[in-house]
Amino acid sequence: MGKVTQGQAVSETEISINPLSGQLVVRGANPALLTTLAAHLGGGVDLDCGECPPPVTHQGEIAASETPGLVHVAGFVHQSMVDGPGLRSVVFMQGCHLQCSTDCRNSYAHDFLKGALMTVEAVLVELLRPDLPRDGVTISGGEPLAQAEACAEVLSRLKAAGSHVVVYTGYTCEHLAHSMDSSVKRVLGLADMLVDGPYVAALSGKGIAYRGSSNQRVIDLRATRTVGELRLLHVD
């Protein structure tokens, strides 16, 4: 620890420790508090906390969500603190047929006919931009596994580049584990963490780290693969 980081202005002050970097992260602090913290801990850097909606690029009608060699993308966010541990670069994949809640916060990413088609290489270039700090990368959506092949390819390339990768899905891990789709198996075999399950608006609220609702689980996939049974991370 040693840096003070200032997030986007919100109505309450939240102070937490970035579990990957050890940095103190301060959100919603007034200038006097920031000055006091800086006096004791040293100067910090401003962060874009990543809570704004990702930019959506429309390219007219797109015929299919699963286009060989291409990724159907809703947008990107960098320096997110809400999509997994630490600071994360996030790709939101376009298209979701699950419709698990009418209150889904990512409804902009539901329509399979919107968004943009990008090459895997172009997605990686954006996610691994050298000018931005990150502790890892998150693949969210929409439903990433509606494009399992593209998701697996992006994930594979990210792991080859040494990134810690979180994948979000509206499916449960148990459901995915029974899939015969080799790309789904690849995703489960490569990702570091899986945030799974449908969003349930009645179970949403404050103090639910990295998820939209408390029924969703943060799964340590590396430990799960090692021991052969589900291992949850208790992050709240």
Ligand code: SF4
């Ligand atoms: S799976 Fe995700 S994007 Fe799809 S409806 Fe549920 S919360 Fe929204």
